[in-house]
Amino acid sequence: MLVRLVAAVVFAAALGVSPALAQDGRITATSRAPFQKVAEALEKAVADQKMAVVCHANAQRGAAGRGVTIKGNQVLMVFRNDFAVRLLAAEPQAGFEAPIRIYVYENADGTATVSYVPPSAVFAPYKHREVKAVAAELDPIFKAIVEGALAAR
Numbered sequence: 001m002l003v004r005l006v007a008a009v010v011f012a013a014a015l016g017v018s019p020a021l022a023q024d025g026r027i028t029a030t031s032r033a034p035f036q037k038v039a040e041a042l043e044k045a046v047a048d049q050k051m052a053v054v055c056h057a058n059a060q061r062g063a064a065g066r067g068v069t070i071k072g073n074q075v076l077m078v079f080r081n082d083f084a085v086r087l088l089a090a091e092p093q094a095g096f097e098a099p100i101r102i103y104v105y106e107n108a109d110g111t112a113t114v115s116y117v118p119p120s121a122v123f124a125p126y127k128h129r130e131v132k133a134v135a136a137e138l139d140p141i142f143k144a145i146v147e148g149a150l151a152a153r
Contacts, residue, residue, distance in 0.1 A: 027117070029150055056078075114146055
C-alpha cells in the first residue's frame, strides 16, 4: 500500500499535477487545465493508445436532460477486445473486472481530477499467469492514457 502511495505521488509530481489521493491502488491526480479540455483529451488519449471506450457515462449530460445543472462528471470504461479474449480464456471470472474505469470530474475551480485503478491492482485477486500478463501489459497503456488527459492545456 505504501509503495502504491509513493508511486502515485511520484507519478503526479512527474506530470506537474497535484496528487489528491491514492487508496486501494487508486491513482488520482488533479490537472491545471479546464475540465472540458481534460475530458476531450481523455477520449483522444484512449484512441491514441489503440484502446476503446466501451461505455461512456456522462452524469452532466444526463442531469442536463432533466434540466439540472451539475459540474462535469464522466466515467469512461476502457478496454480492447484482444485483451478481453486473452483474459477470458485464462480465467473467465476475471471478466467481471473489465472494462477498466477512468473517472474524470470537475473541481470547484473548473479544473479536472482524473482517477483510475491500475489494471494490475484491479486484476490482483486473480492468480492465473495470463491474467497477470494482461494486467502488466495494460498498466503502461492506462498510465499513458491518464498522462495524455492530464497534459491537456
